[in-house]
Amino acid sequence: MKGLEELKDKIHEILPDLDLVIGWEQGYDGLHATPLFIKTPEDVDRLIIGPLCVHNLATYLPGLKDKKVGVIVKGCDSRAVIELLQEKLINKDNVVILGLTCDGVINLTKLGRKIGSLGAVDDVKVEGEKLNVVIGDQQHNIAFSEVKQDKCENCIYPNALVFDHFIGEPVDRVENVGAEHQSLSDFEGKSFDQRFAFWKHEMSRCIRCHACRNACPMCVCRDHCVAMTRNPHWLSQENNVAENWMFQMIHVMHLTGRCVECGECERACPMDIPLMLLRRQMNRGVREVFDYEAGIDAQNRPPLLTFKVEEDNISEREW
Amino acid sequence: MPVYDGKELRIVGFLCNWCSYGGADTAGVARFHQATDLRIIRVPCSGRIDPLFILKAFQGGAAGVLVSGCHPRDCHYAEGNYYARRRLELLKRFLPVTGIDPERFEYTWVSASEGPRWQHVVQTFTDRIHKLGPAPLLSEPLTDAEMVEFQRQVEAGRGCGCHI
Ligand code: SF4
Ligand code: SF4
Numbered sequence: 001m002k003g004l005e006e007l008k009d010k011i012h013e014i015l016p017d018l019d020l021v022i023g024w025e026q027g028y029d030g031l032h033a034t035p036l037f038i039k040t041p042e043d044v045d046r047l048i049i050g051p052l053c054v055h056n057l058a059t060y061l062p063g064l065k066d067k068k069v070g071v072i073v074k075g076c077d078s079r080a081v082i083e084l085l086q087e088k089l090i091n092k093d094n095v096v097i098l099g100l101t102c103d104g105v106i107n108l109t110k111l112g113r114k115i116g117s118l119g120a121v122d123d124v125k126v127e128g129e130k131l132n133v134v135i136g137d138q139q140h141n142i143a144f145s146e147v148k149q150d151k152c153e154n155c156i157y158p159n160a161l162v163f164d165h166f167i168g169e170p171v172d173r174v175e176n177v178g179a180e181h182q183s184l185s186d187f188e189g190k191s192f193d194q195r196f197a198f199w200k201h202e203m204s205r206c207i208r209c210h211a212c213r214n215a216c217p218m219c220v221c222r223d224h225c226v227a228m229t230r231n232p233h234w235l236s237q238e239n240n241v242a243e244n245w246m247f248q249m250i251h252v253m254h255l256t257g258r259c260v261e262c263g264e265c266e267r268a269c270p271m272d273i274p275l276m277l278l279r280r281q282m283n284r285g286v287r288e289v290f291d292y293e294a295g296i297d298a299q300n301r302p303p304l305l306t307f308k309v310e311e312d313n314i315s316e317r318e319w
Numbered sequence: 320m321p322v323y324d325g326k327e328l329r330i331v332g333f334l335c336n337w338c339s340y341g342g343a344d345t346a347g348v349a350r351f352h353q354a355t356d357l358r359i360i361r362v363p364c365s366g367r368i369d370p371l372f373i374l375k376a377f378q379g380g381a382a383g384v385l386v387s388g389c390h391p392r393d394c395h396y397a398e399g400n401y402y403a404r405r406r407l408e409l410l411k412r413f414l415p416v417t418g419i420d421p422e423r424f425e426y427t428w429v430s431a432s433e434g435p436r437w438q439h440v441v442q443t444f445t446d447r448i449h450k451l452g453p454a455p456l457l458s459e460p461l462t463d464a465e466m467v468e469f470q471r472q473v474e475a476g477r478g479c480g481c482h483i
Binding site: 184187188190192193194195196197198199200203234240241242245246249250252253256257277278281282284285286288289290303304307308309311314316317319 | 408439
């Protein structure tokens with residue numbers, strides 16, 4: 001990500017007309033960024049951009065629908081903004097989009113496995129393809145590509161797809177990456193029984209903190225989520241495998257044709273449950289059947305909100 | 320009739336009121352011989368079927384789930400089954416990643432006059448599920464000892480074990 005000074009100048013320019021601008025600032029240590037809500041010109045100084053800026057800030061937009069908001073987006077984040085526009089969940093007149101170009105963000109879990117502990121990191125610097133992590137008087141040099149988020153490994157949209165102001169120069173679209181992440185075909189090496197047992201185990205670890213839902217830019221129902229209702233009673237308060245599994249099924253079904261594969265659900269999960277496998281599988285179906293990707297064009301109609309009398313890729317179910 | 324282990328399996332069917340439920344009725348009135356594993360849930364339209372209904376049935380241990388609605392172009396509400404078709408097709412393609420064999424789920428179209436076709440659908444699907452056997456379970460059923468304890472609590476006349 002480049003163009004911090006250009007970005008700051010732009011924010012100074014547009015801030016007077018806005019209620020706030022959402023960006024990132026350094027968190028409680030050298031390793032964590034945290035969302036920053038810029039309301040005054042002084043706040044702008046705290047802004048950072050770079051590989052620590054993992055959060056998809058589009059998640060905040062539906063909750064701030066009635067405010068004039070500026071939002072800083074990477075390529076993947078911009079797809080969430082587009083999907084929100086597609087579904088008329090936000091009003092374009094109230095949003096100013098500051099688009100970035102991105103060369104990947106860090107997966108803290110992967111980094112933790114490399115350096116042992118994430119406890120006391122003082123500083124993280126990226127120099128080209130090298131990541132330099134400073135912990136006290138120790139230095140770790142790690143290849144950036146080894147600790148990037150999964151979604152960055154097959155990212156085909158590094159530049160913001162929608163913007164009012166583009167910061168920096170767009171980078172070339174990466175070639176030779178599949179639309180689908182490798183992990184899904186790897187997972188298909190398992191038999192059905194193994195997959196079922198895999199999810200039983202993973203769901204036994206879920207603590208139902210709802211972080212996956214709350215981090216998701218497309219989960220806009222918030223307190224009205226069906227997982228919470230008593231009537232119909234989709235889920236009990238019990239924390240067991242069957243209920244946790246059902247909670248995930250609700251998330252995936254309600255994201256059908258809407259999920260922009262931003263990976264926020266999996267990133268937010270404190271138990272590191274590989275939730276993206278489920279989302280990727282559903283998105284594969286959406287691509288195959290409807291030749292469609294969510295969050296690419298604000299004029300597109302989400303596939304489940306329409307139909308064709310003769311579907312192109314669904315064979316009639318005659319027995 | 321093929322029978323798994325001498326037992327019926329639990330198969331759940333979601334049928335639309337106007338076509339497939341009528342079709343099942345036609346088959347019944349004509350006294351067609353059918354497998355009896357299927358438990359039918361009548362819904363107003365296949366468009367009313369939330370894919371979560373189907374997943375909820377699997378969560379509860381259903382060995383198979385069958386959805387049947389009006390033929391395309393024949394929906395009582397004109398276009399409900401077109402929306403249903405999209406949802407159900409995506410659900411079927413999603414199931415493999417969960418480890419639930421997608422063969423355990425099927426959707427099809429049967430009209431109210433197609434009694435023989437309904438018989439064929441039920442029999443074919445039931446045979447298929449019997450080949451696959453009972454579904455893998457997310458939660459283990461109660462053991463005999465737990466059942467005895469459960470019964471003891473019920474007989475004690477209180478809803479929950481904490482207050483016995
Ligand atoms: S389900 Fe996960 S990957 Fe999809 S939009 Fe929500 S947070 Fe992003
Ligand atoms: S974030 Fe992880 S632990 Fe929390 S509810 Fe979601 S899957 Fe479960």
